[in-house]
Amino acid sequence: MIDCCSKAGVAMTDFTPFQSLLGGALIGLSAVLLMAFHGRIAGMTGILTGVIPPLSLDWRWRAAFLAGAVLAPLLYVAAGGQIAFSVPVPTLALVVGGFLVGIGVHFGAGCPSGHGICGMARLSPRSIVAVATFMVTAFATVFVIRHVVGG
Template sequence: MTDFTPFQSLLGGALIGLSAVLLMALHGRIAGMTGILTGVIPPLSPEWRWRAAFLAGAVAAPLLYQAVGGHIAFSVPVPTLALVGGGFLVGIGVHFGGGCPSGHGICGMARLSPPSVIAVATFMITAFATVFIVRHVIGG
């Protein structure tokens, strides 16, 4: 079980949205983790520097939040094989799909981009189906 956290989740979501707006206003770029991560994988994108800085900030923030007394619930309820297999599929999928929940789900949907709406609908359906199969068909 995990706690239902509507207020923290709304606040956290608003911060994710705020970072997308700030990245557009200041850098003119989409705050999609797929594009930002891909840009720092060799062969490097010509714009790898701001992306590396963004990634460093993203990694540092939860650490800093904990250091000032914030509590972050974290638990990985799947075996290592699922992390490896799932991660590999995530990498393949975001490359061909052109984005993940941050890029398509927040930035793309906020721009009412039809491809992003289709991508989000597709990955939500397959994620719901996958969890159902893993937990209630195979695991049930």
């Protein structure tokens, strides 16, 4: 459960170690199974581009992977689980952020999931540099937003 709140003017996120561990294990398992059965890397951007026309020859497993990513949280909620979160930024900020991430994915030759989960596991130098860049940029962005801009 992600619950962003304010405590003394500082945005906070609840620490959920067990849910995070389980989620990370499931993501890792899906990445390993995809590599074992299809020889493919579980990067969401690469998977998504294979189902956008023109379709790649292996579009079926890509569509199934994406459907699972969308349907799994819905099934969790239908089974009685709760997913609580708030987004403390305007929709325009989300759109601009998504656009900037898309640019980074293009120039970084992959998305954070592909580089961070699969590339790092393979000790890919390109992925190690990409993840280090993501992290430094994320730290700097949070610092600027929370301490300079005051958001």
